Amino acid sequence: MPESAPDTLNDLVPSWRERLSAAGRTLAIIARTRPGLTAGIAVMTVIAALLPPAALYVSKLLIDGVVAAIESGLDADRDAAMRWVMIEAVILAVLLVVRRWLVFQKARLHAELGFAVARLILDKANRFSLAQIEHPKVQEMLIHAKQFASARPYGLIVRGFDTLQAVVTLISITALLAASAPWLIALMLLGGLPAFMGNLRFSGDAYRFYTARSPQMRERNYLESLVTNEAAARERLHYGLGAPLLERFTDLFTGMHAGDRRMQGRQALIGSALGVLGSAIFLGGKLWIVAVTIGGRFSLGQMTMLIGLLKQGQNAVNALLGAFTGSYEDVLYVTRLFVLLDLDEGRTQGRQVAGPKPGDGLRFDKVGFTYPGAPTPALRDVSFHLPPGTRLGLVGINGSGKTTLVKLAAGLYRPDSGRVLLDGLDLGEWEPTALAHRIGVMFQPHVNYKLSVRDNVEAGLGLETLSPRAMDRALAAGLAQDLVSDLPGGIETRLSKRFAEGVELSGGQWQRLAMARAHANEAADILILDEPTAALDAEAEAAFMARPLAPGRSLILISHRLSNLRAADRIILLEAGRIAEAGDHEALMAQGGGYAAMFDLQADAYRT
Structure with missing residues (x-):
């Protein structure tokens, strides 16, 4: 590893x-x-x-x-x-x-x-x-x-x-x-x-x-969180999980406490004699x-x-x-x-802020990656080029390597083989802040920061303060303007019921803020969106997909809804970490392969 x-x-x-x-x-x-x-x-x-x-x-x-x-x-x-x-x-x-x-x-x-x-x-x-x-x-x-x-x-x-x-x-x-x-x-x-x-x-x-009992302590802490955390409360209450979770917690405590008693009993006996x-x-x-x-x-x-x-x-x-x-x-x-x-951090940070080929965009060159301890690679021999102004769609079943590819494209992982290049320079040689300035990402799952609306959006720029114009632009790009206008404190509203006067959002509302966060950096010329519309209603999804890209900005879009990818310049179908098919929508449909089968399966659901 x-x-x-x-x-x-x-x-x-x-x-x-x-x-x-x-x-x-x-x-x-x-x-x-x-x-x-x-x-x-x-x-x-x-x-x-x-x-x-x-x-x-x-x-x-x-x-x-x-x-x-x-x-x-x-x-x-x-x-x-x-x-x-x-x-x-x-x-x-x-x-x-x-x-x-x-x-x-x-x-x-x-x-x-x-x-x-x-x-x-x-x-x-x-x-x-x-x-x-x-x-x-x-x-x-x-x-x-x-x-x-x-x-x-x-x-x-x-x-x-x-x-x-x-x-x-x-x-x-x-x-x-x-x-x-x-x-x-x-x-x-x-x-x-x-x-x-x-x-x-x-x-x-x-x-x-x-x-020696650290695993049991982590298990106990996790069981406690399942009973007390608001994120798990709905399923816990609906499915009646509280009693069995408490029973597991009790059994775990009983076993741990028995060990405590034995050790403390020996200490008390020997300590009293001494x-x-x-x-x-x-x-x-x-x-x-x-x-x-x-x-x-x-x-x-x-x-x-x-x-x-x-x-x-x-x-x-x-x-x-x-x-x-x-x-x-x-x-x-x-x-x-x-x-x-003293643990070795495993890698040194790059220092470069520009590549030798300005305007070349993002390239994957025979990239392979395996998670530590995994029996098979997550990606194998993946190559593609994303020039500026290009829309790229990524499709594939769960576990095909899409999210791993996103992490590699953002520089969060380094490939085991091959190279990921931006403007001709390996991502490992880019200074992290400069790389983050070039790439905006919406991860899946995204983080719901229990902070203010402002903090949730400005997190996309390392919590740098956005001007009112830039904030409005990011909220508009994330379809979150109406959401913020309805909140009691506007962009300063605290987003959690944990705090006084805090407000809790729905899944779709959180997703809009995550999209706004990905768009916070106006200078980013590559935008990576991993399932950006999964929690949106149909109207919001259509409005999002209809928005044009900024001039010179390229897009990597991952979506299980293949209809969202019809306008993509190129679509890549991943299977078991490999590129199985590549081309635009019309070309892939004409091939009649895996992509066409997946698209027809989804289309049939709407026709019936």
Whole structure:
């Protein structure tokens, strides 16, 4: 296939080098996004890490001061104790402010980093070719990337801050413990290991479990859309599909939830056992501190400080190791993001804005094309010439290759063999904007943009603003002037019931706007219309077909209604991707071949 994508994403387990690279690239993104905000959070994180041990040390001095004041009865000792109260109050107040500030600034960072990552994903998707973005593996990668675009990169950054805070806290606690009971340092570190070992195992299990069931998640999301989407509502209600769809949704949830329960049950059981072990280690240290304090080794203030330091230290160890295991899980998902961002886009964009043979028009030269994974080609050895001012009709049964030919003619696909030329230049060498400026297309199915009428038409020029004259010309070409005049807001009317004061259109009305969009670019000298009248009434269809082409403009018209093609200069009948017949209407009817048989079949329906 023309694009590179992993053969299987569910088994994609990145190496440690890939994980470290992903972590570094995530840091680079945030450094580019808001370096000042990131530095401010880092400074406040260090302050937040130092204040709790400082508060414990002041608490020790306070308690010892209170005991001294009680024993001595001196005003100086009482005043000293009161000063320590004030100092402790200031420390705790500053700690409260710093923590609240960190919550606020991290929320800002979350939003801005999420936007930066989402923009990278959308920019990448915007550069994919049509064939590539249609590939199921690329679609799966996009779903994963969008699903974790905000949470996982932010989680990785925040856990970096958590690691910084835990390390600074541990350093300060270690310094205080070393002065009184150095062996408690080892006990503090040991107490955090059970939870760490469990979390490390759980992170890998969860990653493998949740990424392996991506197909089920896509199926669930699709079933939800069938029940909630207005486009499916008519058939769902008429055919009574709601109950069976909900039953499928329930069965899918039940199966997925059963797997959740089994995994979470194992985690709860093992996690509880490891948590009890960690608490037992802390309790042993606490009992020793109390025992030796009773024996006279420590003062009451020292005892309180040491117990607090041991608990804070164990929490810091848990936070440090938890940040490590959380980062391990986050970086697994973030690595998938960078697999997408690093995906080869499969082709380079051309740079030419004109061909070497001006006025030659569009040529297909022995063009062949096969969809990735398809057993047979969609087009085989197709050749024809479309000079300026020519009307070309394309006919054939469904699956004969008509729409594929349209995509090749618009430069959306590149042929596997042969060439598609415009003015003597291969379409792959044209700059995309210049090519789009030359070719106006109405695709089948076309997109109904849930935007304004103006946006629906101006989409044909990349949402460039059309002058009133140009807008009227495009609407007239699409037979949409009366439609727009009847709308409450004219061309500014929002076209969807999803929005307040929005208006929903019929299929034929949407098709008229799609035709207007194809005609938006007045400078386009090639117009490609794929089933432009399929949803139009007979009167509108006749009015459309009677409209003359602009001077020098050529037309490729695909239609199952062969009567629409009688005025074509040339008609091509496609069968199984090949040109089976070619000529004007009279010549093809005279041949008495496939085209004549199809035309007579349709004509008989009107005669009976």
